[in-house]
Amino acid sequence: xxxxxxxxxxFTGQYVERALLKAEHEVVGISxxxxxxxxxxxEIKSKQPEAVIHLAAIAFVAHGNVDEIYQVxxxxxxxxxxxxxxxxxxxxxxxxxxxxxxxxxxEGTLDETAIPAPANDYAVSKLAMEYMVQLWHKKLPIILVRxxxxxxxxxxxxxxxxxxxxxxxxxxxxxxxxNLDVWRDFGDxxxxxxxxxxxxxxxxxxxxxxxxxxxxxxxREIIEMCQQLTNHNLSVxxxxxxxxxxxxKRLCGDNTKLKTFLPDWQMPKLKxxxxxxxxx
Numbered sequence: 001x002x003x004x005x006x007x008x009x010x011f012t013g014q015y016v017e018r019a020l021l022k023a024e025h026e027v028v029g030i031s032x033x034x035x036x037x038x039x040x041x042x043e044i045k046s047k048q049p050e051a052v053i054h055l056a057a058i059a060f061v062a063h064g065n066v067d068e069i070y071q072v073x074x075x076x077x078x079x080x081x082x083x084x085x086x087x088x089x090x091x092x093x094x095x096x097x098x099x100x101x102x103x104x105x106x107e108g109t110l111d112e113t114a115i116p117a118p119a120n121d122y123a124v125s126k127l128a129m130e131y132m133v134q135l136w137h138k139k140l141p142i143i144l145v146r147x148x149x150x151x152x153x154x155x156x157x158x159x160x161x162x163x164x165x166x167x168x169x170x171x172x173x174x175x176x177x178x179n180l181d182v183w184r185d186f187g188d189x190x191x192x193x194x195x196x197x198x199x200x201x202x203x204x205x206x207x208x209x210x211x212x213x214x215x216x217x218x219x220r221e222i223i224e225m226c227q228q229l230t231n232h233n234l235s236v237x238x239x240x241x242x243x244x245x246x247x248x249k250r251l252c253g254d255n256t257k258l259k260t261f262l263p264d265w266q267m268p269k270l271k272x273x274x275x276x277x278x279x280x
Contacts, residue, residue: 001092002026003200004049006034006080007056011155012097015193016053023197025051034076037083044083051093051200054080058122059099066121073125078132085139093200094140096133099126100148100185100212100253109216111254112146112208119248130208141205145196148212148253151273152189153280161186161222165277167234168226174235178242182219185212185252188273195258195265203261212253213267225271229278 003020007013008029020027028047032039034056054077058069077096084091103110104117118124130144151161160177167175195211203209227233259265 001050001200002028002048003051003053004028004030004044004047005053005055006030007054010055010059011152012055012189012193014154015152015189016055016196019190019193019197020053025197025200034079035071037079040079041083041087044080045087048088048090049084050088050090052080052084052091052095053196053200054094054096057097058125069121070125070128073122074129074132077129081133081136081140085136092141093205094142095196095199096129096142096144097196098130098144098146098208099123100146100210100251101248102127102130102146103248103251105248105250107250109214109252109254110210112210112257120244123248137206143199143203143205144208145199146208146210146253147192148185148187148210148251150187150189150192151277153277155189160219161274162277164222164226165274168230168232169278171230171232172234174237176237176239176242177219178239178244180219180236180238181249183216183250183252184219185215186217186222186270186273187211187213188268188270188276191265191267195262198262198265207257207261209258209261210253210255211258212255213270214253214255215270216250216252217270222270222274225274226278229271229275 003025017027030043032043058072101123102116104119116127118127155162157163
């Protein structure tokens, strides 16, 4: 299929493009700003995608401009859906990236039936987007995906794991971090990209699907793994400026539903992902 990927030049987009090409799809991006509906519509009309993977978003929870988070994540997505519904009569699948942050501080291993409880503006913007997307289900073949945390080579250092990895690669003596008492379900961007591509053809429309490893890792464990892989020790200092009051403490996903659609899909262990990142 001819697959339009929004956010094609971003961290995840680059891996999605590789996975699409490997699966012999044609890949197209867009140069239009999602907030410029006229330019966006013109581009959608000319490119006529047969499927879409919508990744473009403000994805950093601590992004400084809150208005921009809502504009891009909510209004930008609505512009995209409006253009697709009006001008792509042959569209077969629209895969939209939401976020596991919509679950907030809900404890336990979360499946898709968990009641959302967003704890920050980023999460609220994504949940608002999910509600808005419901208005388009009769007009477009949509799947909503809730990715949990994931990482890999090329992710910027304002994200936690790339920051830790870079400090170990540089053999730094000290690292300043925020709250150390957090647990996350960390995935590998290569497997995340593969799942997005497989969902284009293997999942029914109208579904909301977690994209996760199903394994919970403490921040302290990640530091210990890096120490083992590099034989380097560093001291950790908690910087109060990095501690977010609305920090989600524990976030672990249940990928049972995903595996029913993609039974052969696998996620590497986090230690393998860290080893890959430390070598690059």
